[in-house]
Amino acid sequence: MVTYLDHAASTPMRHEAIEAMAPFLDNLYANPSGSHRFAREARKALDEARDVVAQTLGCLPGEVVFNSGGTEGDNAAILGAVRRLGGVAVCPAAEHHAVLHCVEHLGGVVVRVDNVGSVDLLDLQRVLEEATEDKPVTVVSVMAVNNEVGTITPMRDVARIVRKYAPNAILHTDAVQAACWIDMREITPLVDVLTLSSHKFGGPKGVGVMVLKTGKHLEPLILGGGQERERRSGTHNVAGIIATAKALELTDSTRVSECERVTVLRDRLVDEIRAALDGVLETVPRQHRVPGAAHLCFLGLENEALLFLLDQVDVCASAASACASGAMETSHVLEAMGVERSWSNGALRLSLGHTTTNADIDKAVSAIVSAVNQLRR
Secondary structure (H helix, E strand, C coil), rough: HHHHEEEECCCCHHHHHHHHHHHHCCCCCCCCCCCCHHHHHHHHHHHHHHHHHHHHCCHHHHHHHCCCHHHHHHHHHHHHHHHCCCCCEEEEEECCHHHHHHHCCCEEEEEEECCCCCEHHHEEEEEEEECCCCEEEEEEEEECEECCCCCCCHHHHHHHHHHCCCCCCEEECCCCCCCCCCCCHHHHHCCEEEEEEEHHHCCCCCEEEECCCCCCCCCCCCCCCHHHHHHCCCCCHHHHHHHHHHHHHHHHHHHHHHHHHHCCCCCCCHHHHHHHHEEECCCCCHHHHHHCCEEEEEEEEEEEEHHHHHHHHHCCCEEECCCHHCCCCCCCCCCHHHHHHHCCEEEEEECCCCCCCHHHHHHHHHHHHHHHHHHHH
16 A cells, blocks of 8 residues: 655545546537537536635636646746836745746846745845836745745735835745645735646646736736636636636635644654654744645755655655656755755655545654664664
């Protein structure tokens, strides 16, 4: 039996989401942009899904833009803002590469993070204050929850600083890792653009959501048929969107109980590993991160060897972002946080989710303790 502790990379699809999308992979196959009766049926289902997504995110249906996922949404927010408004893009050093590489590509500014991986608010304020009229800051992107270590960003404080020192800038948040653990209605009102990826909360891969607030405009990345009110052209993935709405609705309705359940499992996982082994660093204090994140560093180990041994006994984990798997380079997040190499080389990201059980924790603890002891011998 596989023990899957890599939910931050991708969650198993919820069965209800699979059931919801199935008819649109079979009989209800029409393009919703058509004018005939079958197309109108697809359009009706698409509109209903948009309403559900808007309700769970706390925005208007017309502010929901469906796309291919978090990377497209992040690119659309940052590149779209700078291409339309000019100026400078800003983000923290611990952002997902979908944001960080966009900002660097545009020659933007990367601000510091603190020792738990959250944006340094004073450095953010400094950068915004130092912006000039000929090079104004036009977009600030700060993730709601860090994808590697699970740190929760104080988005209310970020919004306060951006609105005060760069009132004309678009504020974007990559909320891909937040939807399972935080009520989006607390975040959406604070920002101008918000991006999600369906496969992070029990939906299918290749589908995403961008919330673009009324009155805010981005230069579209994809041109063509004018779908999504000219904001993102391309034929709708109706089945994927239907499944996304169902997965998000279930995530929203079960969030409180799931947070409580997963917190207990996460704490037991970490506590039992630390009790059995010396030289284990819990990278971020628990009060600063979401319930599903258990990030540990093992002194003197190489995480590539550790992941190999865990894979041999069917325990699925990761060292950093799944987008960087195979590279096995030192995490840019841990480097930005100031974690020493002797610790960061042995980083292990264990992420829990809606399918995690007590049996998974039992097996993971046993496997990790055994692997670490083997490598240290």
